[in-house]
């Protein structure tokens with residue numbers, strides 16, 4: 001066991017982080033109309049800027065994602081870019097660093113959430129299981145239209161364009177959202193990708209879309225400012241794969257030579273569904289910086305760092321409820337508990353009103 005802990009600084013690429021505590025990407029549905037981030041979002045991220053690194057909520061790259069689903073932010077036009085500039089300035093002013101998580105919903109978009117009568121698209125015409133949140137309540141997922149090859153190129157360009165805007169908005173880097181059942185994940189896993197062209201079949205073919213996105217973002221960012229998030233075993237939104245351990249080790253091997261900032265895997269600390277733990281195999285297939293997420297609390301996080309199983313740990317719910325999470329851990333202070341009922345509701349409640357430790361103490 002080494003002496004690496006959550007508070008051991010880390011350098012990777014040309015980034016220096018004062019601690020190994022990452023704020024996990026979390027959709028909070030509180031952008032302004034037009035999918036534009038505003039002052040409230042800037043305050044939320046600023047409050048959490050003592051994280052070694054913040055990964056933003058997922059940011060939509062699809063320009064046909066409807067503006068009347070206003071609360072999920074985008075990065076497809078100048079107004080959204082200006083909104084994100086408020087956020088990055090606030091985080092930097094407080095000494096933090098923030099990557100933008102770029103995402104395309106693919107088959108998980110509902111037709112009512114797309115402009116100009118567009119239909120949801122995916123690698124194959126296979127609907128996700130379950131329901132999607134819409135402005136009129138939960139609806140079943142639609143069966144997507146399988147993307148034609150030229151359309152895949154258009155989406156790759158949309159990622160590049162959003163990445164260019166992210167740079168001009170002042171982000172410190174990009175995290176490509178290849179996890180949790182969104183479009184890239186739909187290509188990666190064989191439960192949702194049954195294509196027979198060069199984007200389906202072998203692992204190499206299923207990874208082609210992701211690799212093309214990395215390359216296109218590379219026109220605007222150095223590789224060491226581009227991270228990739230994967231979730232090999234997450235069954236959210238009807239996802240499955242016949243061999244997550246084997247396939248994702250191979251995907252990690254394909255990503256290994258690219259000189260990325262990091263690979264970020266959602267690999268639950270405790271597997272409850274009989275799924276394999278993929279982290280050790282991915283760790284040995286990918287030589288770069290590894291972030292792990294999924295149900296980690298302090299003790300488990302310290303253990304995985306000390307054993308060399310990962311380089312940083314990302315925390316989700318704990319950061320929602322504890323804007324000053326690193327400080328609380330340093331002080332061995334109690335944590336606030338997250339209120340799940342306000343994860344996606346509008347406004348300050350459950351967003352910017354969780355007390356920091358100094359605020360709590362000053363009220364005693």
Ligand SMILES: Cc1cc2nc3c(=O)[nH]c(=O)nc-3n(C[C@H](O)[C@H](O)[C@H](O)COP(=O)(O)O)c2cc1C
Pocket residue numbers: 024025026027028057058101177179180229266293294295296314315316317318343
């Ligand atoms: C409210 C909420 C929103 C989330 N949104 C995203 C997202 O936009 N992108 C993503 O990759 N993961 C998202 N996640 C997953 C988290 O990044 C994280 O992997 C998960 O919460 C497990 O970590 P935890 O147990 O520390 O919370 C979300 C989680 C929560 C609770």
